[in-house]
Amino acid sequence: MHRALFFLLFVYLPHLQSISPAAATTTNNVTLPGCPSKCGNVTVPYPFGIVSPSSNSSCSIDPWFDITCNTSFNPPKAFLSADKFAYTGFGSSHRVEVLDISDEYIRVKNTVASKCYNQSGGVIDDNATGLVLSHSYFTLSELNKLITIGCDEYALVSPIAGIEGKNFTSGCVTVCSNVQDVPIGSCSGMGCCSTSLPTGLTTYVAQVFTLNHHTRIWSFDKCGYVFLGEQTAFTFQGPSDFTDPNFANRVVDTVPVVLDWVIGSATCNDYKNTPDYYCQQNSVCVDFKGGNGGYRCSCQNGYQGNPYLTPGCLDIDECADPNNNPCNGTCTNLPGSFNCSCPHGYEGDGLKNGRGCMPTNSKSPALKLSLGIGFGFLSIFIGMGWMYFSQQRRKVIKLREKYFLKNGGMLLKQQLDSNEDGSVNQSTKIFTTEELKKATNNFSEDRILGRGGYGTVYKGILPNGNIVAIKKSKVMDESQIEQFINEVVILTQINHRNVVKLLGCCLESEVPLLVYECVSNGTLFDQIHRIGGAMAWLTWDHRLRIAIESAGALAYLHSAATKPIIHRDVKSANILLDDNLVTKISDFGASRLIPLDQAQVTTLVQGTLGYLDPEYFHTSQLTDKSDVYSFGVVLLELLTGKKPLCIENGKVVRNLATFFLESLKENKLFQILDPRVVREGSLEQLQAIGSLVKRCLNMNGYDRPSMKEVVMELERVRKLTKQPWVNQQGSHEGGNLIHASDQGENSDLYGDSMNPYTGSIELSSNYSSDQFRSLYPTNEPR
Structure with a gap:
């Protein structure tokens, strides 16, 4: 137990009363006459x-x-x-x-x-x-x-x-x-x-x-x-x-x-011409900026003494002390200053710390002429050099202004100025080109983290030691500029632990740059589809946690952000993992803000093969349920370890979502699941999450759950009994479950695994419209 805090007794005194200083001072100008110093x-x-x-x-x-x-x-x-x-x-x-x-x-x-x-x-x-x-x-x-x-x-x-x-x-x-x-x-x-x-x-x-x-x-x-x-x-x-x-x-x-x-409790102007103003001659009054006001007096340059005592500060005679005389020639004391001069027959400034005094005839006329011509030419060269570098600097400034406009600087400014509700983070830093060149060692090849549809991502090290990811866009046309500015505006509004954080941007370079927090443990796509199988750490519990964190971030974007945001390109390649394996949703280049009074918007169809919502593809009507469909495909990847599009027999392209729904109809759910998922998940959990995926992949977006409902269902699945169902005897599918799962499919439609921060695959990539429609059937009753 601490003792009780103390009680303070102190005496309140009357307000400050002016006391006029005596008319004379002591010889040392420190105290009033007769007072000890x-x-x-x-x-x-x-x-x-x-x-x-x-x-x-x-x-x-x-x-x-x-x-x-x-x-x-x-x-x-x-x-x-x-x-x-x-x-x-x-x-x-x-x-x-x-x-x-x-x-x-x-x-x-x-x-x-x-x-x-x-x-x-x-x-x-x-x-x-x-x-x-x-x-x-x-x-x-x-x-x-x-x-x-x-x-x-x-x-x-x-x-x-x-x-x-x-x-x-x-x-x-x-x-x-x-x-x-x-x-x-x-x-x-x-x-x-x-x-x-x-x-x-x-x-x-x-x-x-x-x-x-x-x-x-x-x-x-x-x-x-x-x-x-x-x-x-x-x-x-x-x-x-x-x-x-x-x-x-x-x-x-x-x-x-x-x-x-301080003296008093008001400013110098308040006290001037009153008995409470104590600054004497040759002194200045300085207002005190802290506390409750007041002022102090100090001597002007070239004066010394006590500024509060009559007659005030006294002139310093710089010439009086021969040991500290500042002149090399003749020293003349002036009020608050001094003057140095050279005697007859000498020239110079007369200062000890300057040119001093030299005999007038110490330099021949030819030497004087040579020095004059030399200094003249030097002045000309210096002037020309200054003009040249000034002109180059103006060119650089104009070029940066040109790039700023070209890269959507005015569009970004309009977006920020129109954001009256304050949802955009105004503290987002605007980086200069020099800062980002230094951070990436002039965008060195060995700093590349990955390449994608919209640009290249470099590893950068800022002066404070923070490691960042710098996205350098490709040369963009006007349609890509709006997409880039859209990503900046959207990311400045998002504040969620499972969404990659935008630290700033740079628009004054030839191509625009975005600076993100660096998420260095790769993508979920890489972790699932690496050669030789999923990473050892990717247990059933970890898969559930990743699914819950990703769903929570999307639910935040749909319903908790200042303005609803539809990601429009949800896929495992856009789900990053940091050093602690925490999920981070990335790549908002295709995202859209949804007005509060609308449930859907009409856009050009954009997304990634295998993840794209069929209803969105056929109608061009983008809703939050489009993200739900794409997230259902990501859940399938976590459950099966298969890619969204697989090539069978080297020719036929199979859609994982369609394959899953067909397997459910034939009661073969567990035959397509990853063997590790089957071993570690309980029967109740796998059936529940299979049902959830089926709802997410519903052809009719209205019948799909919202992301909030997906989060709640995943949380419920995690709390279910964790007895591995494969140990139960008599399961109707147990006999051929492991055998079917072990066969696995290792084909990869993408030549290279997708990289964090980079763009999506364009719809036109290597597929005709008919081929794509074969992967995404129309919305028919099932």
Whole structure:
């Protein structure tokens, strides 16, 4: 149990009252006359001032800037005003020690929150840390970070309730299980973590909490720590910080908390011509951008001194110190500047860091003429070169603009601008040609991942180390441009773990480019139809999971996307697998957005042989049920291990969907299934999924299930009993099941396996209209 959080008592003081500075300054122009300028090792410049217990006069611009000098220490120590500022912990508070005061910041001594444990996980020490600057002209600087040390900690920091007026909580977690894993000098989450706080914060309280009470790492880490401090002042020393009994004291002594300080609470313009404007002559007023406003004064260039004290900043006489005289010749001091000149008989700029001064007669007229002519020709060549490269650059810019228009840039812009509902991801990156050339080693042949109907896919490595797939389209005509832009617009609207993610595009090259996440484990088509049979990992459970993930992604496209999307080219070659064998649907070049008030659209028939919906082929009416049919063919591939189109006897092309439906009529379902599916799936599962495939392949799209229904049915199949039916005696088909399945068909209609990210096979590829119609019969009653 943690102890209750502390209650803070502090005094609210009256609003800032103006105190006019004295008319004269001390000789060093640091403090008001008669006021001490140092407390121990700390210099206290005006508008700050040391409080004198023996005098009623103020040495500061306002009581908030009072500094108390405690002479009981040796050397004396400076503290912020005792009744205005305080460190706080569990029910206690103490004064804030000042370490340094500069023109912008004041650095104060730190405090550290800690929590220590015994070997059994009991808390033996628990301290919080916090600071109160409320209602003052001080805020916590952005130079600070919240730092947490330990191997079993999470730290939380928040404003002090009832004072700050803000409501937030921030923090970080640091975990490590082995002391050898803890890096030295790194504060990114293993042994050490850091985080920033909001700007303008005036109070905070920080505590350290545990995840497992240090029971697992007690042997090398018994305590956790958290503190706010200047980030550049702290370096994590690794495991030695865990065992250092003086760690907290070391942080307190070496890592200060940085505070921003300002005058007042409004801008320079608000205070000008009022008694509260303290910037003197030769100084500039700078508004403070953080916190609650305010301003600071600083000396102009060439001046020095205290800008808050009369007569203001004084001119720096650059010529006074002979050791630092900037001139090689005669130095003349000017207000805020200086001038160098050469004596009679010499020429040059007179600067030590410049040309200096040289005798006028040191160069002959011939040498001067030669130098003049040489510099003249050099200037001409430089000018001509600049003009040439400028012209070439303009040509490149115009060429890129031409490619941008040619590749559909204006069409894409119109699509994005017309997307008023915000469904398009506006953060999609627009890559330059140079970035993608560098990522692909200038589109090297050894970076090719695959080729397809619409282009070539390259492996790319971005500057941040991310591996991507870059699709380089072929030279396209106007009809292909619309298809390409369609794929960009569709992919920017999709956010699903089982849909390949579009990272960006490039339109300024000769051919358009798309940048995807790289899915490097190949396609489902490759995994099923590889030479020698399906991959060893492709068990019945994995096949079901792949089917469920693919169906879920299509259901998302049909019903959960901002606008319904019909993929129009669902096939196993467009289902990718990542390193964890997670399914990714790809290739949206043929996809279509469906208006919310329509159930179908009329399009040119496009798809891949073997997967194409016969009803869509005959009517040109595209609906979401067209994807259901194609997905049914993918399910058949998973179940049978056969390709959608198989060549029998070297001549006859057999459609797998038709073959499946004929086998069902003849009660020969199990004879066409993959032997491994038969061995691992239960009879109930195989019958259920066979029935589902039959419904998906219905010639009438109206009678097919929706993708949502397909997902639910597949989930139900996965939950069914998993007793392999082939072990049951007396099955009516068991006698010749294995024998029939082992015969398998290894013919492949496609010469090369399809590749991820690439396009579909065109309908006209190697087939006449009559041949295709023979594979896709008309919708007749069955």
